[in-house]
Amino acid sequence: MAQDRTQGGAQESPRAAARRQAILAAARRVFVHDGYHSARLTDIAAQAGCSVGTVYTYFEDRSELLSAVLEQVEQEMRGRNRTLRTDGDTVEEVKGSISQANRFYLESFRKNAKEMALMEQVALSDPVFHRQRQERAARFVKRNAGMIRTLQDKGIVRAGEDPEMLSAALSVMVSRLAYNAFVEGNFLSEYTVEQLAETVDEVWFRTLGLEKVE
Amino acid sequence: MAQDRTQGGAQESPRAAARRQAILAAARRVFVHDGYHSARLTDIAAQAGCSVGTVYTYFEDRSELLSAVLEQVEQEMRGRNRTLRTDGDTVEEVKGSISQANRFYLESFRKNAKEMALMEQVALSDPVFHRQRQERAARFVKRNAGMIRTLQDKGIVRAGEDPEMLSAALSVMVSRLAYNAFVEGNFLSEYTVEQLAETVDEVWFRTLGLEKVE
Amino acid sequence: MAQDRTQGGAQESPRAAARRQAILAAARRVFVHDGYHSARLTDIAAQAGCSVGTVYTYFEDRSELLSAVLEQVEQEMRGRNRTLRTDGDTVEEVKGSISQANRFYLESFRKNAKEMALMEQVALSDPVFHRQRQERAARFVKRNAGMIRTLQDKGIVRAGEDPEMLSAALSVMVSRLAYNAFVEGNFLSEYTVEQLAETVDEVWFRTLGLEKVE
């Protein structure tokens, strides 16, 4: 992914690695605080306790610095979600998986709200980041679509529905609700993650026919 | 709202009005094509067939030009939605209203997809536009929350649900699905408005208990 | 002096003359209030109740408008000073003339303080106005030098002094003291014209040997 200037397998010294981390952390702070367009290299260097020249020793240019920041964020969030299971034999197991996944997603989003806002911002002005964001979303949708298809095979979800689109609808609902609650400072920000999760679960369960409607 | 330099009720001559429209249309094209930050005044003037100075005869500055563009878009979209009814006595009537509203929304979004992307972009970097976008969204959510509350009173929707949050969840689902389909160039862009609307309707109906799940 | 566009002896209609006066008065207000460089033609036209184009009907350009304003001011001040006598046979008569001249000057300056500040400002950046101001000052110095020479001939002032330079020294003292008192907003602004005049008289009288020093 060429997010640094370390060619091939050349190892960085511990000191160099520490420097890189310091710059990365500084960039994350500054990008998140000022927004990508307002963030100045000089501020990042100052925060990192080094000169601008040194920043260029470790990162090709400003946009690569942003890449590295976003990649770091994504790894942190992926790490949290790695253990998720989306399968299960009984309806209750499926509901448990969905429920857990939604809680994980909402919680992750809450913890990195500022970073998610940053991602959103850069995706709108830079084609490269736009594509990255799209692929991330696509993976999310695809995973859920697979689950829906499984439920259809088991006869739980109606076969008539398009799994991809249904997945997309339910997925964007979760991600956008999270965005509104944690980034926008909406009326939604007054709810707890648990409350949001319950609503989201409800929509999923009813839509997928996992809950009896009296 | 002072989106132009015409003070108070001073009437514009037909020629001046035409000029203003030409500049507005040019700005809309350029903003939508290049994005707000990359758009150059010189390009807008060139597109409008006048000098930069003339642009400043009609608009205070660059940001006011954007305001005028967005206001125009909003009026176009509001105009289309004016006729919407969100009430009804029978379940079928309610479903009809929802169905119609969703189709109108998706269709409007499709017709102004680029402009919606522009709105999204500027909302992320300018506090004023951010607030405008938020208020627009809040109105939308509120209207739907009212409808849900009515359904609860009639005993159609369960009383236990929070109408505001449910409305928010369902509303963002529609708007974000539209965004993905018409702006992002997703796999969703291969669906027709009708197909999107059917899925969206389905989620609404099931969630609100308006449809029997076999 | 070609301060207007009325070629030769072509008479202006009464209406045109009124227009010209209205514009001139507006220009005077705006120039004096905003300073020459900050004054905008549009403001002047607005103040005059006409369009910018009309201003150009009566005045060649911005600088000619200023010329006309300054000329008007000068005529007003000259008018006041026309009756001054600077001669006299006895020491008391001479002192009376000087005393009267100083009071007239200070009073005139006070009445047109803003205009004098304007003159000073434009003299510093425009060669034409600079020359005008210089000539005005030179006339003032010359008149006083003549008086000093007369006093020397009568044996009242010592013959050894250079009348021109002495006149210059005493003249600039008066004009600059007036400037400080009426334009600058100095501590000097707390004195009355009479108090300033007494001090100024004192310096003149003593320097010219018109007063016995006990």
Add this chain to the structure above:
Amino acid sequence: MAQDRTQGGAQESPRAAARRQAILAAARRVFVHDGYHSARLTDIAAQAGCSVGTVYTYFEDRSELLSAVLEQVEQEMRGRNRTLRTDGDTVEEVKGSISQANRFYLESFRKNAKEMALMEQVALSDPVFHRQRQERAARFVKRNAGMIRTLQDKGIVRAGEDPEMLSAALSVMVSRLAYNAFVEGNFLSEYTVEQLAETVDEVWFRTLGLEKVE
């Protein structure tokens, strides 16, 4: 006084100091030659042998560059006047002090005539510089007022006179005469500093009663 971008006590390298001086000297030349408002940053940079960007490395903006120039001039002039004495016990000593002070002032003015014109110009359009000029003048007047008061206590100058106003009158006479002689290009410019000083001394001495009038 924050007239540069060197924050706090951060030391400048010799090379940087030389650069700063080069830019300062260039700015002084250009400001003095073209006047503050007509001076272009590009000209200053060209004169300094660097790019415009480099100018902004050392100075916040155009006005700070002017500040630095004026401060430099003032320091040069203050340096020259540091040794002045304005006291003395005998009449002859007092006259000597006054005489010396006047010569110093006139000579300083002559050496920095163009810069004094610049100061005058910017004082008339910028409130900050206006205030600085006023304070400078006030100090000058105050110092001389103190001397006059001392002379009154000793019974040399009449007690009836207002020391502040008398000081102001005599001070502005010197400064304005200098201005006329060295900046204006008056007939006064044909006199030597010595000749100007003699006239100025004469007015002071006679006004303060330090010279017997035959």
Add this chain to the structure above:
DNA sequence: TATGAATGAGTGTTCATTCAT
């Protein structure tokens, strides 16, 4: 005469990136 819309040249300032030390 009066209008006021149109013109367009002119310039201070920013900041990512480079490279000599």
Add this chain to the structure above:
DNA sequence: GATGAATGAACACTCATTCAT
């Protein structure tokens, strides 16, 4: 590796003046 001074392209905005109506 580290530094930070130097670069210079890029751009919004102003306003006196003109001239078609």
